[in-house]
Amino acid sequence: MSTEAPAAAIRDQVHATARLAREASISLATATRLAKDAALLAAADALVADTDRIVAANELDVEAARDGGTGEHVLDRLRLDPARVAAFAQGVRDVAALPDPIGEVVRGSVLPNGLRLTQVRVPMGVIGMIYEGRPNVTADAAAICLKAGSAVVLRGSASAARSNEVIVEVMRAAIEKAGLPADLISLLPSADRASATELMRARGLVDLVIPRGGAGLIRTVVEESTVPVIETGTGNCHVYVDAEADLEMALAIVVNAKTHRTSVCNAAESLLVHRDVAEAFLPRVVAALREHDVVIHGDAAFQAVDPAVTEATDEDYATEYLDLEISAKVVDSVDDAITHVRRFSSGHTEAIVTASARTARRFTLGVDSAAVMVNASTRFTDGGEFGFGAEIGISTQKLHARGPMGLTEMTTTTYVVEGDGHVR
Amino acid sequence: MSTEAPAAAIRDQVHATARLAREASISLATATRLAKDAALLAAADALVADTDRIVAANELDVEAARDGGTGEHVLDRLRLDPARVAAFAQGVRDVAALPDPIGEVVRGSVLPNGLRLTQVRVPMGVIGMIYEGRPNVTADAAAICLKAGSAVVLRGSASAARSNEVIVEVMRAAIEKAGLPADLISLLPSADRASATELMRARGLVDLVIPRGGAGLIRTVVEESTVPVIETGTGNCHVYVDAEADLEMALAIVVNAKTHRTSVCNAAESLLVHRDVAEAFLPRVVAALREHDVVIHGDAAFQAVDPAVTEATDEDYATEYLDLEISAKVVDSVDDAITHVRRFSSGHTEAIVTASARTARRFTLGVDSAAVMVNASTRFTDGGEFGFGAEIGISTQKLHARGPMGLTEMTTTTYVVEGDGHVR
Known part of the structure; x- marks a missing residue:
């Protein structure tokens, strides 16, 4: 009583x-x-x-x-x-x-x-x-x-x-x-x-x-x-670097999305790289992220590049770190990337870096998130950036x-x- | 087990x-x-x-x-x-x-x-x-x-x-x-x-x-x-007959809203009449509704018109009859009508019958429902009538x-x- x-x-x-x-x-x-x-x-x-x-x-x-x-x-x-x-x-x-x-x-x-x-x-x-x-x-x-x-x-x-x-x-x-x-x-x-x-x-x-x-x-x-x-707000955001990505651009976007501000919901938490550019891109992106003190949890391909990369588990892929940490994986195709994103994303923001209009279209239609960035950092999903003038939060649901x-x-x-x- | x-x-x-x-x-x-x-x-x-x-x-x-x-x-x-x-x-x-x-x-x-x-x-x-x-x-x-x-x-x-x-x-x-x-x-x-x-x-x-x-x-x-x-769907809909209503029009709208089809959510369930037109309107509307076999639960003014009118309780005012039944009340002003509607409505559809643009505006802004009819039957709240071509239901909530x-x-x-x- x-x-x-x-x-x-x-x-x-x-x-x-x-x-x-x-x-x-x-x-x-x-x-x-x-x-x-x-x-x-x-x-x-x-x-x-x-x-x-x-x-x-x-x-x-x-x-x-x-x-x-x-x-x-x-x-x-x-x-x-x-x-x-x-x-x-x-x-x-x-x-x-x-x-x-x-x-x-x-x-x-x-x-x-x-x-x-x-x-x-x-x-x-x-x-x-x-x-x-x-x-x-x-x-x-x-x-x-x-x-x-x-x-x-x-x-x-x-x-x-x-x-x-x-x-x-x-x-x-x-x-x-x-x-x-x-x-x-x-x-x-x-x-x-x-x-x-x-x-x-x-x-x-x-x-x-x-x-x-x-x-x-x-x-x-x-x-x-x-x-x-x-x-509102949970953001397990992905950056997918496509086979046809400008790798210079991809590097800038990945680093910005992960390190510009880590505690926010539109920061990147997971990196996906197409197998065709893995050899050229992985050493560069791993070095750039490590230079920013980012801890990387990666698959075998990422681990092969740098012994400091720890093995990524499904729990890693599902985690919103909100810190200098990222999960990373090599995928075989844009469809593989979409499947991975659909499985692990919280539906906030995903980014694709690609020069191909067709692949950009496929990714945009394929993922199921509140915002999709094409050749831009995930950090742009924001009421201020979108010109709304004020923002009460970022909805990750589909209703309303x-x-x-x-x-x-x-x-x-x-x-x-x-x-x-x-x-x- | x-x-x-x-x-x-x-x-x-x-x-x-x-x-x-x-x-x-x-x-x-x-x-x-x-x-x-x-x-x-x-x-x-x-x-x-x-x-x-x-x-x-x-x-x-x-x-x-x-x-x-x-x-x-x-x-x-x-x-x-x-x-x-x-x-x-x-x-x-x-x-x-x-x-x-x-x-x-x-x-x-x-x-x-x-x-x-x-x-x-x-x-x-x-x-x-x-x-x-x-x-x-x-x-x-x-x-x-x-x-x-x-x-x-x-x-x-x-x-x-x-x-x-x-x-x-x-x-x-x-x-x-x-x-x-x-x-x-x-x-x-x-x-x-x-x-x-x-x-x-x-x-x-x-x-x-x-x-x-x-x-x-x-x-x-x-x-x-x-x-x-x-x-979706719960409709405790009101018709308010204003002091400046065309009473002929009001009669047609009340009868249509109540009797055209009783089992639907956009049928009227409650009638509010401005005191200034009660003497002229109540006998007519009671007779017309009784002619359609509508059971009336009314306040003292309605009961005085016809002994068959039973006393309306708050439960009546809150009830969606979905049948040949209606609650009825005389109000002192449009603001009184708004207060009553805000208290008892399920937020589906309300109608006002008035020749006054100012009163129509006040009622429209004052009630808090999905649809407000001005000089029209509540029965028009319908995806087909609205020209949507198909309807999966009528939302009575505010979200989405x-x-x-x-x-x-x-x-x-x-x-x-x-x-x-x-x-x-």
Whole structure:
């Protein structure tokens, strides 16, 4: 009984928060772009003005994490300084500058019976965000959801609790002063796992849940949620170097995709090389990767090039290292490459390097991922690079949104049908 | 242990079927429209040619259902005769005649760095359909999924098992003869509930599950599925008669929406009338509905008009009757109507009857449903009426698809990014 009481209390709190968010979202559905942008700019100004409070709260988070034994790498992701606060405040301003997706006519026509049919973009309603790590996601997600006409219920990580509380408090006060309901942005307690569980089971109160974080978090949300979910972020991305590749280009792309930034979901994790160019390419690519301190797990052909290459297992081929590590394999054909990718990929991004239009076409149609790069680095799968202006995550599922998600992907549509007494 | 063995056997069977479907779907992703249409036309011809076998199998289903105590109304939905077989065979031909959604460019641009970005419509992969009742859904769903480039795994109701088996057998043989893999269309056993459960939990093997049937089925799938789901069909649809309504028009729309066909999801289930026109309208609408044998559950104002009107409870307002029954209430304003609709609607279709552009706009923006009719019957929310040519169901959720779903809604997209050695 003693464990039941707090669980019920957390459920009540989550439901109460979601109800307030839903109430607030109703007024936002008819808010003008001017009203939304004014609130976002006010929130950005307030974040900058309250930098000291945000940084002070963050210092407590960082200290607690350090005392808890968190490593310096993770501490750095958690840490805020005035420059980082200014950066995410600017991110909020950037969202304000984007076109309003609400009201966009997606399609329209006059039906044979004279009914006028219009499919219009409308807000989602209430969006739940369950995320780990960096507190900048708090401001980003709140700004994107607000601009897209939805209320957001945030559930960040316990390690960033104090930072998130202050960021949300500052943004709530600012948008309220600007004339929008504060409850458009709310934060759930993060000390207890139950708040996340209740959020993803608040079907009817919450329209969409987006998990953003490690594979474990995402798996949990997908398994347990009854609210519709958009899965994000896991990126076991491949680069396939074809028989007809420009090997100079291939080398640059492989090195960039693997080493430019290792901790991101669009970094390459696996290298496939066509047998016809293995002899020429393997020594060069192995040397270049080793020069960047990349640990290589390869098949026999790769191991033959350099004794430092360890044997790749199926587990390696399935792993998203997010580090200076890569799996590597020689394949007999583009179809072999496609089969390998279909088996091991997480469906994020694959790249092919080839001069052959036919092979590029075959690979593009053959793999089944959110993005396919032809003669370009996997690192380009990104809302900013794609010109979306803002990104709330990268969807690796097929339903609703696939690839980088911007404002449009945070909306739904409705059909408006205008008649003059039409009956069937 | 004895209950575990069959459960595991069913799981293995579902997974094996889904794997074959996935394998088959890979070849379909690159099949031309010509190849797909030829297979569909062959399937339609085969269904007609095998009408006798289909009807004979169906007779066994109908007999078994009758022996089990199924009522005549439901038996009629289950029953197939040569005309009904011809009708769904024609439906398959109609799908063949529709444009191919695969390969459509959704958006495209050249990025500032010269990368060419194209978002292209591609197949979903493997679609699971869990449905009740009428065996014509089997042919419809198979045709739509095939045309949209996906394999389908069907799980129909036990009552239609023999009919479905023959329909699927005939279609499989026909598409295989036309050069496509038979495993694009498969049917799971329906005797055991476990086959449905395993299908909705086959995440990674199945890309999307669509439940089509009663509220109980849909709730179960939403609760238990780990595969992404599109919720369909529940329609607690409202007609709101505004103070500025043309009452003649309002009467025609209410009667049509309620009585034209009662067992469908776009039939009206609830009537809201503005107080200013209650005195003039209530006696007329009550008389007209009673003339069509509609049972009315109303508030005090409706009860005052006719003693046969019973008192409406909140449960009535929440009920999708699917019969000659309606709930009814007088409201003080359009905002009152919106609040009532937001509270009780299932998010399918709402209609407003008004001569006021301002009120129509307010209602349209205020309710939160897949479709809003202005001066037209709720009965128009339908893929056929909307000109989609084919419909696999009507989505009442906000994610991915909302409202009638045609071929486009059965696809996903991928980003193809073409460069010339681009790195970041």
